Amino acid sequence: MAGSGKAHLRPAGEVLIQVEDLVVEFRAARKRTVKAVSGISLDVKAGETLGLVGESGCGKSTVARSLIQLPPPKSGSVVVNGVELTDLSEQELRPHRTQLQMIFQDPISSLNPRRRVADIVAEPLRVWGPHDEQEQIEIVDRMLHAVGLDPEVARDKRPHEFSGGQCQRISIARSLVLGPKVLICDEPVSALDVSVQAQILNLLRDLKVEYGLTLVFIAHDLAVVKNVSDRVAVMYLGKLCEVAEPDKLFSNAAHPYTALLLESIPEPDPAVAIDVSLDQAGEIPSSIDPPSGCRFRTRCPQASERCTNEEPQMREVSAHHYVACHHPLVAVAG
Amino acid sequence: MGGSEILRVEDLHTSFFLPIGELQAVRGVSFSLKRGRSLGIVGESGSGKTVLARSIMRLNTGSNVETSGSAFFDGRDLLALPLREMRRLWGAEIAMIFQDPMTSLNPMVKIGRQVTEHLRQHENVNRREARRTALDLLNEVRIPEAESRIDRFPHELSGGMRQRVSIASALACEPSLLFADEPTTALDVTVQHQILNLLSREQRQRQMTMVMVTHDLGVIAGRTDDTLVMYAGKVVEQASTTEIFDNTQHPYTEALMRSIPRTAQPSHTPLAAITGRPPVATHLPTGCAFSPRCPYVQPRCHEEDPPLVSIGTSEHKAACWYPVGSDANREAFERNLSDRLPQTLAVAEALGADQSSETPADLPDGGLA
Numbered sequence: 011m012a013g014s015g016k017a018h019l020r021p022a023g024e025v026l027i028q029v030e031d032l033v034v035e036f037r038a039a040r041k042r043t044v045k046a047v048s049g050i051s052l053d054v055k056a057g058e059t060l061g062l063v064g065e066s067g068c069g070k071s072t073v074a075r076s077l078i079q080l081p082p083p084k085s086g087s088v089v090v091n092g093v094e095l096t097d098l099s100e101q102e103l104r105p106h107r108t109q110l111q112m113i114f115q116d117p118i119s120s121l122n123p124r125r126r127v128a129d130i131v132a133e134p135l136r137v138w139g140p141h142d143e144q145e146q147i148e149i150v151d152r153m154l155h156a157v158g159l160d161p162e163v164a165r166d167k168r169p170h171e172f173s174g175g176q177c178q179r180i181s182i183a184r185s186l187v188l189g190p191k192v193l194i195c196d197e198p199v200s201a202l203d204v205s206v207q208a209q210i211l212n213l214l215r216d217l218k219v220e221y222g223l224t225l226v227f228i229a230h231d232l233a234v235v236k237n238v239s240d241r242v243a244v245m246y247l248g249k250l251c252e253v254a255e256p257d258k259l260f261s262n263a264a265h266p267y268t269a270l271l272l273e274s275i276p277e278p279d280p281a282v283a284i285d286v287s288l289d290q291a292g293e294i295p296s297s298i299d300p301p302s303g304c305r306f307r308t309r310c311p312q313a314s315e316r317c318t319n320e321e322p323q324m325r326e327v328s329a330h331h332y333v334a335c336h337h338p339l340v341a342v343a344g
Numbered sequence: 345m346g347g348s349e350i351l352r353v354e355d356l357h358t359s360f361f362l363p364i365g366e367l368q369a370v371r372g373v374s375f376s377l378k379r380g381r382s383l384g385i386v387g388e389s390g391s392g393k394t395v396l397a398r399s400i401m402r403l404n405t406g407s408n409v410e411t412s413g414s415a416f417f418d419g420r421d422l423l424a425l426p427l428r429e430m431r432r433l434w435g436a437e438i439a440m441i442f443q444d445p446m447t448s449l450n451p452m453v454k455i456g457r458q459v460t461e462h463l464r465q466h467e468n469v470n471r472r473e474a475r476r477t478a479l480d481l482l483n484e485v486r487i488p489e490a491e492s493r494i495d496r497f498p499h500e501l502s503g504g505m506r507q508r509v510s511i512a513s514a515l516a517c518e519p520s521l522l523f524a525d526e527p528t529t530a531l532d533v534t535v536q537h538q539i540l541n542l543l544s545r546e547q548r549q550r551q552m553t554m555v556m557v558t559h560d561l562g563v564i565a566g567r568t569d570d571t572l573v574m575y576a577g578k579v580v581e582q583a584s585t586t587e588i589f590d591n592t593q594h595p596y597t598e599a600l601m602r603s604i605p606r607t608a609q610p611s612h613t614p615l616a617a618i619t620g621r622p623p624v625a626t627h628l629p630t631g632c633a634f635s636p637r638c639p640y641v642q643p644r645c646h647e648e649d650p651p652l653v654s655i656g657t658s659e660h661k662a663a664c665w666y667p668v669g670s671d672a673n674r675e676a677f678e679r680n681l682s683d684r685l686p687q688t689l690a691v692a693e694a695l696g697a698d699q700s701s702e703t704p705a706d707l708p709d710g711g712l713a
Contacts, residue, residue, distance in 0.1 A: 065532040173621050203388040204559060208603035208617035215614070230533060237605035237613060256611040274537035276562030278604055280586045284566050286541050293502050293535060 015324030016051045018253040018332035022089070025053040026224050027077065027192065032086035034072050042298050046072040047083070048248040051324075054241075056191070059218065059225040061239030061256065063232055063271070065294055068245040070228045074194045077226065078110045079103055091191065108138050111185035115197035117177035121169040127154070128165040131184045138188055153183040156220070158213060175206035179213065186221060193218075194226045199234060211238060232275050236260055244268050247297055247305040250324065254331040264333040264340045267306045304336065312337040347379035350521060350553050351400070356413035356423075358392075358399045360406075365626045369395040371577035372413075374652075377570075379520070382547055382554040384564030384585060387574035390622055393557045396574070397523050399423075401440055402430050417521065435462035439514035443526040445506035449498040449513075456482075456494035459513045466517055481512040485542060504535035508542070515546060522547070525557045540567060561604065565589060573597045576623050576633035579652055583660040593655050593662035593669065596634045602694070616694035619687040632664070639688040640666045640676040 014031075022028055034047040047069040054060045062070040076083045079095055088095045093106060114120045121130055128150055132139075135146045151161040157179040169177055178198060185193060195214065199207040211234065218225055229235050235242055236256040244251045244265065252265040263269045273285055292309045295301060301308050307317040314337065322334045327342050358370040370392045377383055387393040398404050400415045402422060415422045417438065422430065439462070442448040449458055459481050460474040469477070475494070482490035485508040498506055507527060514522060524543060528536035544567055547554045556568055564571055564585055571588045573581040573596065581594040592598045602616040620637040623629055629636055635645040644665050652663040666673040680688035 065534065175621060203622065204561075204600060205388060205603055205618040206621060208605070208615035209619075211605070212615055212617050215612075231605075232533070233605040233607045236607055236611050237609070237615065239611060260607055270534055272607070274534040275607055276533075276536065276540070276560060276565065277608075278561040278565050278589075278601065278606065279608070280566045280589050282566065284541070285537075286544065292538070293504055294532070 014049045014051075014249070014321060015334060017324040017326055018250075019051055019053050020055070024055060026056040026058075026091055027052075027054040027226075028087075028089045029053065029073070029077070030087045030089075032073065032076060032088065033084045034069070034076055034081070035084050038298055045248050045297050045300060047076070048300070049086070050245070050248070050250055052243060052250070052253075054192075054224055054226060056224050057218075057222060058240045059227055059238055061235035061242040062226065062228045062245060063230065063235050063242060064245035065230065065271075067247070067294055067297060069248040069297070070245050071196050073245070074112070074196055074226055074228055077192070077194060078107055078112060105138075108134070108188045109191045110194065111188070111190040111192070112194040112196065113178070113181050113185050113198050116201050117174055117181050118169060120181050121177055123169050126166055126168060127159075127172075127180055130169070130180060131187055134184065134188045149187060150183075153187050154180075156186070156217065157183045158209075159183070173206070174202050175209060178202065178210050182210075182213065182217070186217065186223075189221070190223070192224045192226065194228075196228045197230065198227075200229065200231070207234070214238065232260075232271060244271070247294060247300050249305050250334060251306065252331075252333045252335075253324070258328075258331050262328075262331070262340055264327050264331065264338040265306075265335050266310045266312050266337075266339060269339055270309070304334075312339075347381065349376050350379040350418060352376040352414075352416040353400060354414045354416075356396065356399060356411070356415060358395050358404060358409065358411045361408040361410070362626065367625045368577055368628065369625060370399060373572075373574075373577075373579050374413075375572060375579065375582060377553060377555070379553055380551045381570060382544075382556065382568040384568035384571045385555060385557045385574060386559070386561060386564060386571060388559055388622055390576075390625060391574040392577040392625075393559075393574050394525055397440070397525055397555060397557050401434075401438065401523060402427075403440075432466070435514075435519070436466040436517045437519055438521045438523070439517070439519040440523040440525065441507070441510050441514050441527050443529050445503065445510045445530070446498065448510055449506060451498055454495050454497060455501070455509045458498075459509060460516055461513065463516045477516065478512075481516060482509070484515075484546075485509075485512045486538075487512075503531055504539065507531060507535075507539055511539070511542065511546070515550070518550065519552065521553045521555070523555045523557070526559070527556070528563065529559070536563075561589075561600065573600075576628060577625060578633065578663065579661075580634065580664070581662045582652065587657075587660050591656070591660070591669070593660065593667040594634075594664050595638045595640050595666075595668060595673075598668050599637070599639070599691075602691075614694055616691055619690055637687060639680060639685070639691040640668075640673055641680065641685070641687075642666060642676050 029052045032047055032050045036044040036046055038044050064070050131150045131153060132146050139146060154161040154164055159179055199210050227238050239256050242256050242259050243253045246267050252268045263272055295308055303319050304317040304322050307313040316336050322336045324332050324334045327333050327338055327340055354374050356370055356373045360367040373396055385393045399411050456478040459478045463469055464474055479490055479494060487493055487508050528539050568585050571585045572579050575596050581597045599618045603618050605615060618637055623633050631646040631649055635641045650663045650665045652661045655662050655667050666676045681692055
């Protein structure tokens, strides 16, 4: 699954975001490099929600951040709405960032504790929006209302007066105030309580329809990703394993890593049998020195010699279902 | 079943006295646990589940904490025990593992030594014996290449490995009761599965009694014998784990189950979110603490706090005037619906949009092909 390849990409004319051969590396101590993302290609259609799943260290957040060129990738191309972002200078990039907004995992630390909610939400407008202050206030109020907060109550408060779920609503309001095309959600509900998580997921779903948003949704919780996504990409150690529609992916996983992930979900249903054989330690290797060939081979029950020597390429196993594996768990169509 | 009682908690209260007022973290919790059983305590942040476990363990120190009630362990009231006696039990008879293995392990001590710290404390073993035991324990918790890892420091291990080390350390003296406080919350899903399997296996093999504290219903489903559901410092429902899932009685438990996305549901299934948010423990509502968010709420709920009583079978208890499934509950729902109560309308809407969410068990299993 160290999969490379682009079989899963759709024609450039049909998609809003197209990422090709993305490589992101970070410097580590003693002149080593962390290969966070090693040649990933992805695309997202307008109005679609792409779910990115994988365990810590698989590079899912790095992929999302490289969409806004923070930091700029080492190589590869990121085309959003027909514009190649990697060619742009910092100055040329700025107006494009208004189209790509992001919300983060910890809503409390992503809001400035010393500022009032109205100022936090209005900040993007002060840079890019209408200069008329009255107009700004109206937009902020409308946005607060749209995320389910009462502007009268919320406007003059500071973040500490709100719960985690409400802070996440405030950061959603801030991210939408410039009318972006794309909202990148990096683990937006992981820090929230179960009972609040559903509120935020439902809110994102409603806002997506209302504002015609395209979502890139990162989460480690597979049930959450299945619920929100139109298409899911499974990542492992800087590579893509499998891309499919969620219903297909969950009922018919083709990659052994996807199968392992699904098997590991703690299902809130006592009737679901638990595979108790899985208590051997198997963990994600270091991305400083990833395995050769398929990066999952060290943990893969299907691994063969071919997996050591040859990196699997993305290929279609059935309609709109792609996998990068030499020994997929489903028969390859055609 | 049929084992003797190992732990009996009676009317346990824990309060923290803060500048803004009294924070009632645990408000009168009683339960009993038989030897060799496993119990899951489920609740959201602030529900008091961790404070409850720490109160029984006597770990809530500080001049602003007040604990009352009793917790009988093998007939002795832990809460009344002098600290010297308590120290004899910690690690030897009762052990605990915590959420974050990085902070619960000493960063300056090699893991082999940490694993047998309790053993050297409580039992008369020499260094060589301790090292051999440490190696056995590390092998038992399936740490690969234990011989080389025994001399490593915690920071040289991954999160999952560290949690294995803290489990090994907790098991060293073969305690009869183990508390696990969110043991897998900090871990990735595949590692979480491994650690939960490890804990279940050790619990069964050693006939150890285990209390698992978690916010995740998925962690206890199919893994613990019994479940307590906590909300705002109280137990709102108590039953065998299968009963909790199959025959939910408390509106909060029901709402929690409905609000979690499940892999068995098709994608884009609308979730029946719980409206509002959990109460602040310094300013609890009168009556039932869940009443402001409950779709079945009636005037009585705002006035009187319902006691935890048996409903149907004597093993199944819930603290609700209008338990789910009763006629009174159905009438309350209809009444609130015609009164257009927001939380009731929200539930009706979510259920209308997705009839199947009412019976998730009947869905074709789309998850684990």
